[in-house]
Amino acid sequence: MTTVLHISASPKGAQSSSGQIAEAFLTEYAAAHPDDEIVSLPLFAADLPEFGVVETEAKFAPIYGEALTSAQAAAWNRVEAEIERLKRADKVLLSSPMWNLGIPYKLKQYIDIIVQPRLSFTYDVQRMEHVGVLENRPLQLILTRSSVLPGDFSDFQLPYLKYIFEFIGIRDVRALIAWQTTQPTADDRLAYLTSFFEPARAAARIF
Ligand SMILES: Cc1cc2nc3c(=O)[nH]c(=O)nc-3n(C[C@H](O)[C@H](O)[C@H](O)COP(=O)(O)O)c2cc1C
Structure with a gap:
């Protein structure tokens, strides 16, 4: 069965x-693929592991040739489980607002969990470059922001997401960007938002 993982990085739920x-x-995707499984990962509601002192020590212990303590092993199991969830997804949808020119901190926390040496990337000493470990798969980004133009030098949302997912092996990255979501009236906001529904459906048809 094909699994689609929807990672959402806004705390605002239905709003x-x-x-x-x-x-x-x-909705468009599910109508065309009724047998596919859609798994939701709402980052602000999920019980994501912290990436604190135990996790950072566990990350470097194997590099230093040290055995993990039981606390480090328990913490690392949760990190590996999150990477496994991503690996199981045949396709990934990531929806996120821009926060302060970049991404919300929960999405950064998620990235700090899933980007790990050996598990999601390696380093090729001969070529002196990083190599992604994950199999390539489609990643659809749906990104919103109030005012930052796609392609503007102040956009640290799209370039960062594209780079970091390519870094771990996901190179088929597509993006749909609504960049003027803050409109003066509720009607204007709704009209602007709904103008992206058809482009989203079109993207779903080729996902
Ligand atoms: C904490 C915070 C920081 C934001 N920073 C930016 C920003 O740097 N540039 C921008 O254009 N919009 C910024 N916005 C606006 C949001 O990106 C915009 O309202 C977006 O559509 C919200 O998406 P959401 O409804 O899915 O959460 C920010 C909003 C918040 C709450």
């Missing part, structure tokens, strides 16, 4: 603009 465009995408 989220990135979430509503993602919903239009998923």
Whole structure:
């Protein structure tokens, strides 16, 4: 069975603009693929592991040739489980607002969990470059922001997401960006948002 993992990085639930465009995408996708499994990972509601002192020590223990303590092993199991969840997904949908020119901190926390040496990337000493470990698969980004133009030098959301997922092996990255979500009236906001529903459905048809 094909599994689609929907990672959502807005805390706003049903009110989220990135979430509503993602919903239009998923409704279209599910109609065309009724047997596919859609797994939701709402980062602000999920019980994500912290990446604190135990996890950072566990990350470097094998590099230093040290055995993990039981606390480090327990913490590392949770990190590996999150990477496994991503690896199991045949396709990934990531919806996220821009926060302060980049990504919300929960999405950064998630990335700090899933980007790990050996598990999701390696280093090729001969070629002196990083190599992604994950099999390539489609990643659809649905990104929103109030004002930052796609392609602007102040956009640290799209370039970072594209780079970090390519870094771990996911190179088939597509993006749909709504960049003027803050409109003066509720009607304007709704009209702007709904204008992205058809492009989202079109993206779902080729996902
Ligand atoms: C903490 C915070 C920081 C934000 N920073 C930016 C920003 O740097 N640039 C921008 O264009 N919009 C910024 N915004 C606006 C959001 O990106 C925009 O409202 C987005 O559509 C929200 O998506 P959501 O409804 O899915 O959460 C910010 C919003 C918040 C709450």
